[in-house]
Amino acid sequence: MRAQVGDQLIVESPTTGATQRDGEIVGLRHDDGTPPYDVRWSDSDQVTLVFPGPDAHIHHIEHGPEGHLEETGHRGTGTAPRTTQALSEAVVMALVQDATAAPSMHNTQPWRFQYSRRNRVFHLRADLRGALPHSDPVLRSLHIGCGAALMNLRVAVAHEGWQATTRVLPDPNDPMLLASVTLTGPLGDEDDPATLYPAVHARHTSRYPFAETPLPDAVLTALAEAAHREYVSLSFASGLHLQSVMDLALEAEARNLTDAGAAADLARFTRRADDTRPATEGVPEYAFGPRRRIGKAPMRDFAGGKPIPGRPTVDFETAPHLALLSTSRDRPLDWLRAGQAMERVLLRATIEGVSTSFITQALEWHDLRWPLRDPMSGNAYVQMVLRLGYGRPGSQTPRRPVHDVLDLEP
Ligand SMILES: Cc1cc2nc3c(=O)[nH]c(=O)nc-3n(C[C@H](O)[C@H](O)[C@H](O)COP(=O)(O)O)c2cc1C
Known part of the structure; x- marks a missing residue:
């Protein structure tokens, strides 16, 4: 293992492969870049001397002009011709x-x-x-x-x-x-x-019911790996944890329906069919999806509990596939990482033929967000709750x- 000052040291959980801790290498003890390293941990800002174990690896960072540190870009196999011409x-x-x-x-x-x-x-x-x-x-x-x-x-x-x-x-x-x-x-x-x-x-958000069919292990692994590439962990809720995530979302949804502030945000950004405001933003009525009759998938009701003529009421899953994206800290940097990881997961799922949506109501209530986390994952901050499954794709908004x-x- 060799590193330069400015590289990132990533320590992974041996069981899940998720990032457990990461930090910036701020000092070397050997000129050839071999361990140990002085590492400033991102979760505590403290610098400690680290002898990396087998669960650690280095993420190399390129050194840009003017001494700035730059993350090494990902490369792709675009089908477009390779070019260094100016973009039109x-x-x-x-x-x-x-x-x-x-x-x-x-x-x-x-x-x-x-x-x-x-x-x-x-x-x-x-x-x-x-x-x-x-x-x-x-x-x-x-x-x-x-x-x-x-x-x-x-x-x-x-x-x-x-x-x-x-x-x-x-x-x-x-x-x-x-x-x-x-x-x-x-x-x-x-x-x-x-x-x-x-x-x-x-990719479009699908607010339709999904089949209860399990997602294949290979798909679950690919989705977790997609999140991991952006230094974010993705875990699938099950058992008591799944029950508690659904209960927290239902509690949050009930609060949203009676909270004037949440209702105001929703009203500003939902567009009923007879709305005359510009239709270039917000959730249009055709994307609200059906109302939930039974089933525990705690869907957000974009109609705010109000009746919509002709909107069907249907059964949703009793045990939805819910996946939680979590980070070890809760700073704007972590939110941006979580957003990139989320989109990677959603794109990967779309390629795998899996429909996707979101159940994020509990994240919007301070007292409901913390208990959302998987007790086994320690102190991770849940950033998103995704609902995945085989079902009708959503419509373009x-x-x-x-x-x-x-x-x-x-
Ligand atoms: C941070 C965040 C939270 C969201 N929460 C929910 C949610 O709780 N329920 C839901 O149905 N959609 C949720 N969405 C999805 C948005 O409503 C959706 O992305 C938007 O309407 C655009 O539609 P599209 O995803 O089909 O392109 C969320 C999206 C983001 C990024």
Whole structure:
């Protein structure tokens, strides 16, 4: 094992393969980069001398200009011709359109993109017009949605034939600048993450019932690995834990239906069929899905409990497949990682023919979020609860036109 200062040391759980702890290597004791290392742990900010065991590995970080640290870009096998030519305006717009196909809470689309032709760099910014003051006061869900858009952009750039360097929160003085993606040259022959591209526009949230059929082990493993690639753990709830996740979501859903703040957020971003507001954001009535008659899948009711003529009432799963994305800390960096991991998982699931949706109500109530975690996973912070299964795919929902969310710079 050899490392440089600035590399990341990752220690994995021997049983689940999930990241248990990670930290930045801030000091070497040997010139050739062999252990031990001084490591600043991301969960405590403390520096300790570490002799890495067999469950540890190094994530190499490239050293960029001006001494900044940059994460090594993922490479892809895009089908487009390899090129180092400047991107045309049409290609930049197509890449941003791919990014904005990402999911966001209540379809708020809380993102804005800038592309600098001179530097070949995309900047992703938070757009606070898409903030939900009652349901997401600390902007955690906003970061998760933007993380998903970042993942789509990385996939699209790789598919276009480019290798890219992604930096998350690149400017400590500008926390709303969430990421930069710099195109560095033609990509090589590795197939990650471009192979996920076919799912970018095929993935839609499905609020229909899913079959109770178990998901094959190979699919579960592929989904957990997808999350793990973004340093986030994905676990599948079962037994008493599944029961408790469903109970917490039902409790949260009941609170949402009677909470004026949650109702206001929902009303701002749901579009009934007779709504005259612009239909480029929010959840349209045709995507609400049917009402739940029996079954324990605690679906969010986008109708806010109000009747909708012709909306069917159907049976949902009694034991839904729920997967929890968790991080060891709970900072904006972790939320952006969770968003990228979530989108990787959703794209992978779509490719595997698995439909996906979300059960995140309990995450929006401080006292219900903490007990959501799997007691076996220790102190992880649950970031998302996904519902997976075989069932009718969801419908495409609207997005703002690209020219509304993209600034092109010389
Ligand atoms: C942080 C976050 C939380 C979400 N929570 C829920 C939820 O609890 N229930 C649900 O049905 N959809 C949920 N969604 C899905 C969004 O409503 C959906 O992504 C958006 O309406 C766009 O639709 P699409 O995913 O089909 O593209 C959530 C999405 C994100 C990113």
